[in-house]
Amino acid sequence: MASSTARTESRDRSAEQDVARRLLDSAAKLSYDPVVEVDWDTPLDKDFHGASPEWSTLYSTAYWQELTDAQRKELTRQEAASVASTGIWFEMILQQMVLRDIYAKDPTSPRFQWALTEIADECRHSIMFARGAAKLGAPAYRPRRAAVELGRVFKTVAFGEAAYAAILVAEEVLDVMQRDWMRDERVVPFVRTINNIHVVEESRHMKFARDETRKRLRHAGPLRRHLNALVIAIASYVIVTSMVNRDVYAHAGLDTRRAVDEARTNEHHRSLMRSSCSGLMEFLASARLLTGPALFFYKRAHLI
Template sequence: MTAATAFRERTTIDDVTARLLTSSDELSYDPQTEVAWDQPIPDDHYGLNPEWSTLYGTRLWDEMSEEQRVLLTRHEVGSIMQTGIWFEMMLQQLILRDQYAKDPAATEFRFALTEIADECRHSLMFARTCDVLGIPKYLPPRLTIELARLIKTTARAEQAYGPILIAEEILDVMQRDWMRGENVVHIVRTTSKIHVVEEARHMKFARAEIMDGLEHASRFRRERSAMLFAGAAYFIVRAMVSPEVYTNVGLDKERALAEVRTNQHRKAMMRLSCVHLMDFLADAGLLTKRAMRVYQSVDMI
């Protein structure tokens, strides 16, 4: 049974959120105490598994010293985390707008606020990680930031939760590797574990909200939502690792970007991180031909 089919067979959105509230009560983390913030960072530990570096498998990677590789992966994970902070701030606004004036006694409302609390802790956790690793400020391109303002102001129902699911699904697969990486710095391993556990609930919530929103959707609305999801995915993927990362670790930015664009290993890893997401979108009727072309353009399928 696929994820989308399973959600069609639920009775109400409150059944899903009631279970998620129970899970939140039983298994949640406080990053302030769970992460060994004061433990020294080994000089030879990566910021993320080398296989997830955008340059892994390229000639430029082979030419780099081990110190450069370590530094690159730390800046890459810092850029990904800061993109995550930006997106989590947008996510919180989307959820608040969707839940505005809804029944506060409903488990849907209560879990939505629980998720917002989780996301606040995650953003603080990522920000502190970047501070400990000495990572400078990285932001998505200005166009992406301004387009996101439009989405967070106008998106409703499934269109609010689609971009949330996309961002969380992509990061989930990556972080499941990072949390097990013996050569990854300990604070990234621990923060990845926290994020994976708590975002699993958030993804279930997003899937449930998407299926609920699409239950009686017209073909036009489904097509519009499919393209909005694909458009959000396009900008999220392109914003994850800032081009300034390469400059800041002493690489030729233009050469690095050229090698990233043709890096078949990176493309394969990106497709791997999107397998479950594409299965869900297909089963929900949101993987249309036009949407597929967008996903293909950023190597998600």
């Protein structure tokens, strides 16, 4: 029995290293340098949106119908910049969690080397997002103080499946919306390039996060699974509700109070978020991470 278990564990480790080698090979063949790939020099063309208008938090509301075309475009540019700023915030959390996870592990391992490759990708992405937000004419949007402090705690204490599944949630939500934006000719070209780079490179990160989540849950007992399911759900709620800062409305020249009220009850945007997360929810269900308490937070975030 013991030898059978040892053989199974050896096969699992071998399969995990194979995944890491394939990811490293993919990164070597298909990675981008945003400094070169993105057109940073051409002035911002305000005839373009910053994101697909259907993804705006106000799209389909009465307020949206009252906005001029120029106001709608400015709003989507500010919202895209806010999403980018939130992405930077979470990528900084991600990098610290991954570094902590691989600390003192075998540096000759493909999984160790892939983890460092992912961190390098995230560093480039954060700089790319920062430059993109600045070019969109946006200020430095930051999550609410409570979210920042919760993030500080999460990056310090989260481990195993809680860390990797939360990483997956953030990446999956961004991935779906950015796939729409990168194909939309109404979106300003340099933002489309940024989205394309992020989608291509994050596909590898999502593969790794899914693999790590399954691996860490392999021997998890019911108590650990239920506890981490709740932690992941709370982290997901904080991430998703922090994506669009309420200050975007003032910077777009809108009435903040009215905009916040209409965005909060925008069923179109809620439906878009739910449909975009269907694959993610299927994965979490397959990993038995959709417990009752966890579902409460996913429903509050309109992810399910």
